[in-house]
Amino acid sequence: MTLAETIKTDGVPTERSEALPSGTTLLGDQFTITRPLSSGGFGITYLAQDNYLERNVVIKECFPEAFCRREGLEVLVRSHTHHEKYRAIVEMFMREARSIAKMRHPNIVGVHRIFEDNQTAYMVLDLIDGRDLLNIINDKNQVLTPRQITETLIKVLDAVDLVHKQDLLHRDISPDNILLDKWGSPVLIDFGAAREEASRETRALSAVLIVKDGYSPQEFYFAGGKQSACSDLYALGATFYHLITGKAPANSQTRMAEFAGKNPDPCEPLAGRFDDYDPAVLASIDKAMRILPKDRTQSAREWANMITRNAEKAPAPFKLEPDQQLGKTLTRLVSETNEYVRNSKPLQNKKAPTPVAPVEKKKSLDWIDEFNAETSKSSGGSLSLPKLARKEKPVPKPKSRPTSIELIPEIAPPPINPRFGLLGVAFGKLVGRR
Numbered sequence: 158m159t160l161a162e163t164i165k166t167d168g169v170p171t172e173r174s175e176a177l178p179s180g181t182t183l184l185g186d187q188f189t190i191t192r193p194l195s196s197g198g199f200g201i202t203y204l205a206q207d208n209y210l211e212r213n214v215v216i217k218e219c220f221p222e223a224f225c226r227r228e229g230l231e232v233l234v235r236s237h238t239h240h241e242k243y244r245a246i247v248e249m250f251m252r253e254a255r256s257i258a259k260m261r262h263p264n265i266v267g268v269h270r271i272f273e274d275n276q277t278a279y280m281v282l283d284l285i286d287g288r289d290l291l292n293i294i295n296d297k298n299q300v301l302t303p304r305q306i307t308e309t310l311i312k313v314l315d316a317v318d319l320v321h322k323q324d325l326l327h328r329d330i331s332p333d334n335i336l337l338d339k340w341g342s343p344v345l346i347d348f349g350a351a352r353e354e355a356s357r358e359t360r361a362l363s364a365v366l367i368v369k370d371g372y373s374p375q376e377f378y379f380a381g382g383k384q385s386a387c388s389d390l391y392a393l394g395a396t397f398y399h400l401i402t403g404k405a406p407a408n409s410q411t412r413m414a415e416f417a418g419k420n421p422d423p424c425e426p427l428a429g430r431f432d433d434y435d436p437a438v439l440a441s442i443d444k445a446m447r448i449l450p451k452d453r454t455q456s457a458r459e460w461a462n463m464i465t466r467n468a469e470k471a472p473a474p475f476k477l478e479p480d481q482q483l484g485k486t487l488t489r490l491v492s493e494t495n496e497y498v499r500n501s502k503p504l505q506n507k508k509a510p511t512p513v514a515p516v517e518k519k520k521s522l523d524w525i526d527e528f529n530a531e532t533s534k535s536s537g538g539s540l541s542l543p544k545l546a547r548k549e550k551p552v553p554k555p556k557s558r559p560t561s562i563e564l565i566p567e568i569a570p571p572p573i574n575p576r577f578g579l580l581g582v583a584f585g586k587l588v589g590r591r
């Protein structure tokens with residue numbers, strides 16, 4: 158069942174919903190609402206059509222229902238006293254959309270537009286053709302293998318790592334907020350920064366909007382609870398606990414109460430219970446789900462490293478930014494080589510130097526460009542040595558150069574390999590060290 162079909166049967170807003178009716182246009186005639194997908198207490202999500210690009214998209218409407226109501230198409234504040242709060246939430250919604258848009262990551266939903274209309278804000282998202290993890294868990298006909306689950310976890314960790322590096326928290330990681338696209342790759346959706354803004358108003362509201370039993374860590378349940386990266390990691394752990402065991406873990410408040418009473422944890426750890434999994438994966442989830450934040454894994458990268466450290470069985474390596482590593486190594490080797498060339502004695506007779514035709518700068522730089530073009534082509538791929546073979550046609554200058562290589566064009570290259578010049582030395586060293 159694809160997402161579109163899922164939505165017809167699950168979670169469609171009820172008749173009392175204040176969702177915009179199908180066929181409503183937004184931003185002039187740019188978008189047309191196809192139908193609502195879901196209505197949380199904070200926003201309404203629609204399947205829509207981008208009429209200019211002629212494609213389906215998802216549109217999220219900022220609609221914190223505790224503060225606003227619909228009149229016609231317009232969204233109006235419920236009372237004057239809510240006006241400021243409502244505007245703050247709309248601002249936060251827009252800010253959140255901008256932050257998500259900055260994070261270009263294959264496992265984070267793409268935001269490609271935000272706009273204001275009907276006195277509220279909208280964000281336009283890529284439509285992910287797939288299903289959410291909750292839907293998959295509940296479908297007995299589709300079972301993910303331990304390997305698929307581990308791969309999914311590693312990819313989501315990479316996405317969450319980026320979120321945290323932007324000083325953001327997701328705040329609502331749960332199986333229904335991770336979609337698996339049609340290639341089986343996970344995509345994180347539904348960031349909750351704006352909900353956080355709404356929750357500051359009343360804790361009663363926050364209980365409705367912010368906390369998801371089973372997934373939210375205990376610090377989400379009380380006012381002033383310090384939320385940090387490890388709060389998201391708890392929720393991610395709980396999500397994968399559910400995926401592995403088929404059951405959502407015990408609510409963290411209950412766990413906390415039992416912990417305080419020195420009773421057994423109602424959430425049974427995973428370690429030792431599932432032979433098909435790498436023990437490191439199970440242990441890492443248990444650690445992320447510790448009750449006290451100080452006992453948990455503190456960063457997504459640290460968690461990923463726990464899994465991939467036992468590398469042999471790890472299905473896919475956590476991204477190590479290989480290009481940057483290669484770039485650094487090359488820069489260092491080239492600079493060492495330049496240093497060597499500078500300090501080398503000239504090959505020619507000192508007394509009667511044969512006039513050496515100045516090295517044609519352009520020629521020298523051609524192959525540097527060629528090299529850089531090759532390295533920039535390989536950017537984003539795995540660590541591999543660039544091809545250095547000359548091509549007949551000049552390679553156009555790449556716009557950006559991931560690897561910055563400084564050469565001293567005036568100095569003739571040492572007689573290593575006339576074709577590769579200084580980089581030949583650099584690569585000789587690099588290959589020798591690998």
Ligand SMILES: Nc1ncnc2c1ncn2[C@@H]1O[C@H](COP(=O)(O)OP(=O)(O)O)[C@@H](O)[C@H]1O
Nearest residue numbers: 194195196197202215282283284285333346347
């Ligand atoms: N970009 C998207 N592509 C496909 N489906 C989506 C997308 N965003 C949301 N959905 C679907 O709509 C549901 C609700 O959206 P979500 O952003 O999680 O809002 P909320 O949970 O606040 O109602 C999701 O669980 C998912 O099934």
Ligand SMILES: [Mg+2]
Nearest residue numbers: 333334346347
């Ligand atoms: Mg959601």
